[in-house]
Amino acid sequence: MEDASIGSLLILLVFLIFLSAFFSSSETSMMALNRYRLRHLVKQKHRGACQASQLLERPDRLIGVILIGNNFVNILASAIATIIAVRLWGDAGIAIATGLLTLIILIFAEVTPKTIAAIHPERIAFPAAFILRPLLKIMYPMVWIINTITNGLMRMLRINMNGQGSDHLSTEELRTLVNEAGALLPKRNQSMLLGVLELEAVTVNDIMIPRNEVEGIDLDESLDTILTQLSKTQHTRLPIFHGDINQVVGLLHMRNLAQLIQKGEVTKEAILAVAREPYFVPESTPLQTQLLNFQKESRRIGIVVDEYGDVEGIVTLEDILEEIVGELSEQNNDLIEDIHPQEDGSFFIDGGAYIRDINRALDWDLPTDGPKTLNGLITETLESLPDANVCLEINGYRVETLQIHDKFIQTARMAKKS
Incomplete structure (x- = not known):
């Protein structure tokens, strides 16, 4: 029992x-x-x-x-x-x-x-x-x-009962989450999500086309010169100015120019009449804000100005979209055209190449909070304009200037230190 x-x-x-x-x-x-x-x-x-x-x-x-x-x-x-x-x-x-x-x-x-x-x-x-x-x-x-x-x-014990942690993720936490997604998220989608998260941290000044590279129509030129330039341009929208880009007076769409050609009314006055008024963008505008502004204003191109109103360059909707989806033009599918790999593992890089493009193409970590181009980064590090070729180290990368012309570094050899 x-x-x-x-x-x-x-x-x-x-x-x-x-x-x-x-x-x-x-x-x-x-x-x-x-x-x-x-x-x-x-x-x-x-x-x-x-x-x-x-x-x-x-x-x-x-x-x-x-x-x-x-x-x-x-x-x-x-x-x-x-x-x-x-x-x-x-x-x-x-x-x-x-x-x-x-x-x-x-x-x-x-x-x-x-x-x-x-x-x-x-x-x-x-x-x-x-x-x-x-x-x-x-x-x-x-x-x-x-x-x-x-x-x-x-x-x-003076412990706040309402002080529970928030379930909301910060931008940095969300970025980590995307990076850690691994095989659950295709690499392409992962890159696009990270691009969206970067929009607030990147400003228009970081991605704009600088004024010295801007192609535009100078109304002070002869009409034949203007027509020749228009026939050769690869752009669909061009700024119009008098003498200097700071005197911009409009933005010309090639579609409107085609209508003038069909009517046989191509004159400087007619070009100016069909041009749209310029759209100015402060250089410190975050890309996220500018993307919304482009949508709100039904614009695809803006004239970037500094705090004094001087033109710094132009920014397009395509430039912002490339920050999300990657380069849209075919020649930039692999390495940007300013970067030339060498057999010893180093790279010949044009001085006008953008730091952000170099970092993206080579998966490097060059500083982006200062100058935007390689030439600017080298001269800022040297704190002077080089008269002859020099060697230096920037943020763990070995740099050797190869060609200097008119105080501008045209080509440099770069390699990541092992």
């Missing part, structure tokens, strides 16, 4: 250890759930996700019901184990039961279930939520009392 009683107690003890494992794994899995994936599954009407999400709205109550259940079954299991041990070994069984039960609970009710729950939180949390929700309703009075006392103690 006594053997049957001990057998029943052993079965009950095993059941209690199973319950302890359930509560331990439930706690870990609930806390380990990815909140963003959970929200996605809730929108998809996933039943388990909906149940878990409702429980996590009040984590204090969730933790309360889990810990009450876990402590209750552990204490009860300890009492039953002691009874079994005393019946089998007498008073010495108390020490045996304590040590043996501690080992069993650690292995089977704590470490193992919590490890499994941390690795596969959704597989544990979603089914557990269907049990925890009704259990919370049953045990709510006890949970409420414990939470009230706990919250009171926290207020005494």
